[in-house]
Amino acid sequence: MSVPPGVSERDFQRAVARFESVVGAEWVFTSDEDVALYRDAYSPFVGEAQEKVASAAVAPQSAEQVQEIVRIANEFRIPLYPISTGRNLGYGGSAPVLSGSVVLDLKRMNRILEVDERNAYALVEPGVSYFDLYRHIEERGLKLWIDCPDPGWGSVIGNALDHGVGYTMNPYRDHWGAQCGLEVVTGDGELVRTGMGALPGSRTWQQFKYGFGPYLDGIFSQSNFGVVTKMGVWLMPQPEAYVDCTVEVFGHDDIVPLVDHMNYIMNTGLQNAGTNLQSPIRFAAAANPELRAALASSDPAEIAKLNAFARERGVPFYSNIFKFYGPEEVVRAQLEYTRRRLSSIPGARVRDGAFYRFPITAEQKATVRDPQDLGIPTLETFSIGARSNFAPATRGHLGFSPVIPMRGEDVIESQRVFQRVLQEFGTDVALLVFPQSYHPRTFVILCMFYVMPDAAHNDAVRRTFKRLVEVAAEHGWGEYRTHTAFMDDCAAAYSFNDHALRKLQEKIKDAVDPNGVLSAGRYGIWPQHLRKG
């Protein structure tokens, strides 16, 4: 049996016995085989000594059991690492930041406590996946949509807490933005309800976010201050129709007006949907070293070559899907307006896309291009870099994902800057470098790495990743989320006024988790006894 760092074997055995008395022996896992299931399938340290692994796991069934486990952990100073469904692949999965932590596995807390059709919300526990919530709604014939990320097996709560995103309309696709009301066990074992949930018998816990007084929900996201045991989430009433169109532009600089129009259209609420910005020429460049070199250059002659390639071959420099949800006459008017507006970019092509009236048929559902666009969870889109027939075969992927302004100039600049770093380290580690409209008002420049059972390759990935974080920070760009292996690096970049924000986060950490038992090191926040400097 492994033992957490700083804990004696005797104390750990006593703690495990106490955990067993709370949840039953069958829900405390200490054998090597059982604990191995909590390894990060996408770890960039796979097979190396630095791989972060758990010492044990315990799976409670209720908030009260979570409280008892947290209290026992306080008594014996056991580091706990809560996970929801443990599917945060690319970001550390179910493995702890601090090796030897005991995973607090919340998978058994999978009750959908309420789904309200008229006011369009749900109250769920952490073990509830997007598939679970979708099925619950479908089985009851409720006219509600969920918003889900690429893989549907993840936790609704876990994804929101990690600031994950989806693909339908604002505000639903920003999963933290669609959150409303929490129940939390803080690091000292107290059970707290936030917002209107603090009012006994409240009727608006899942409907009014702010409650009364300081609005605390945010402190439990990307955090290690508490274990979220219940969360409210706003759902989208089923729209009557959906329509989309794809706008393609063929000039290197066309990204500037394209993004300006995207801003206007999103910020006036005309198109509430997420955008799908792509750079098709970058896919073409994957097989064309000359193009790839030109893409990293700012030489006008090189850019002219790219423009010629794009126009002659009809390969867009950029394309974006504009998606509209609502009554048919409204979404058609929105699409026509978008077509007119975007056609002002010389050479732009607007191509009609899908149209659906809801509910759709089973046949339509089976053939829809991106099921997540219609709030349908799937695992298909997640095949990239997984153990699939996608080439090259890998063990997983992880993404470098800094936030940049939503401006064409910043897209051009950041791609050049990151491409230079990637070239320096060997571009083959990178899959894509293109902007994603994950959140309202900013882009994330997503740069995907493969992780393989190959230490040399993974070492290059790690070094490249760390260098990208540094270079990004030098340019005023920071990560929105990261794999547990890079949390300290990313957090270090947020250093204004001698790391004043981290110091503030640490003050709160010490106040609500004085023994530092929860998720040591998560998002760069360490308990006092493990803090450096």
Place this chain on the structure above:
Amino acid sequence: MSVPPGVSERDFQRAVARFESVVGAEWVFTSDEDVALYRDAYSPFVGEAQEKVASAAVAPQSAEQVQEIVRIANEFRIPLYPISTGRNLGYGGSAPVLSGSVVLDLKRMNRILEVDERNAYALVEPGVSYFDLYRHIEERGLKLWIDCPDPGWGSVIGNALDHGVGYTMNPYRDHWGAQCGLEVVTGDGELVRTGMGALPGSRTWQQFKYGFGPYLDGIFSQSNFGVVTKMGVWLMPQPEAYVDCTVEVFGHDDIVPLVDHMNYIMNTGLQNAGTNLQSPIRFAAAANPELRAALASSDPAEIAKLNAFARERGVPFYSNIFKFYGPEEVVRAQLEYTRRRLSSIPGARVRDGAFYRFPITAEQKATVRDPQDLGIPTLETFSIGARSNFAPATRGHLGFSPVIPMRGEDVIESQRVFQRVLQEFGTDVALLVFPQSYHPRTFVILCMFYVMPDAAHNDAVRRTFKRLVEVAAEHGWGEYRTHTAFMDDCAAAYSFNDHALRKLQEKIKDAVDPNGVLSAGRYGIWPQHLRKG
């Protein structure tokens, strides 16, 4: 010279001298006349011993000066009470919760640091009013709108921090929701930037809310943990057109389908605008005791009388303005859809309202019904209960404003419940009891009281108010915001698990303001040495 509680006169004089050395003697106010200007013009204790008053005021010019003042306050244990423009009338104005506090007046920090047209945001200091920001934008001809509450003289930061609201589109009308990035001096004198502002040279401080790690912004709203010295706010790009219509329903129960349609229309993003729900029959009832009694009754015979009155006189039971912002063809399609959808309520009348193409002319601007609907700040709408020719002449007003679910049944029930309390205490203290769509997904039942230079009247107001808070809590309804006089009462209702939320708020308070120098008592949070029980 008054002296703050618990501070010796000698220490206070030393502190005042130190304040003067920081900001200059002309910006420290200790004379009775000067300090009287910080009285709450709408105090429900006007002329009584319990009126909360300041002992002095100090007006810094920069975040660095705020830090120095906070440090001096820590040294001498001086209670500070930060205000922005001090215009939070109805909620305590510029007067402190703890009598004898020194007002930290941020009016001189009134710089508009940045307005970005392409990405539609501003970075402002606390002394910037809605008028200031509006004028700044107008003078430069920027195609941007602000969203403002009724009175335009308030602080953009102050209103957002108090969870204030406006009248244009989501997400702009929820002022805390439109906030992005803070600079804060915490109670221990540290200067912190939140979100992406923690990354030196960040390019997305006003564009990406969450930053990296625990998202802390919320803890500084409705709070006394820090002094906000800068805030980012999302602005709305000027839409091409505006159109509205008024839907009127004439049956007692028609509120149920009316609100269900409002929910659907808002939650599918079709109508992004705030709603203006009114109950015209309640205005008619003001002069008709029989109607008033019937409105408080659940007797079918009484309700039949009301229905007959509404239909025969053509006085709607409820009316709502649906507002649409966007390209002309889109807003017209949205309006037509709304007309069709709402016409399904038997007897409903849909009346066309205003139509504007932007920019509007000066003449149009002078005649627009509700300027705030078009992002134009004004003071006109604020005349209710102020020293105006509005009858009866008063000294001010304050609102009881609990949050209820956005459902017709809850509107009916809450109005009956509150009306019974008001009748018990004498209905003449109440101006209105109708639901406002202040935030997405909930209503606020707004019940306005006049405050007069009449101790007996004000005593009745205070007793009624406190009773309303209790009765609301018994029904699962809690306040979203309140006058400083009732903060303890309202906070006490949020008592789940032996006041676990308040205890958590107090832990954070103690961690970031260990000497409790900031805004003692605000939103029911007291520093350790003044905490009861």
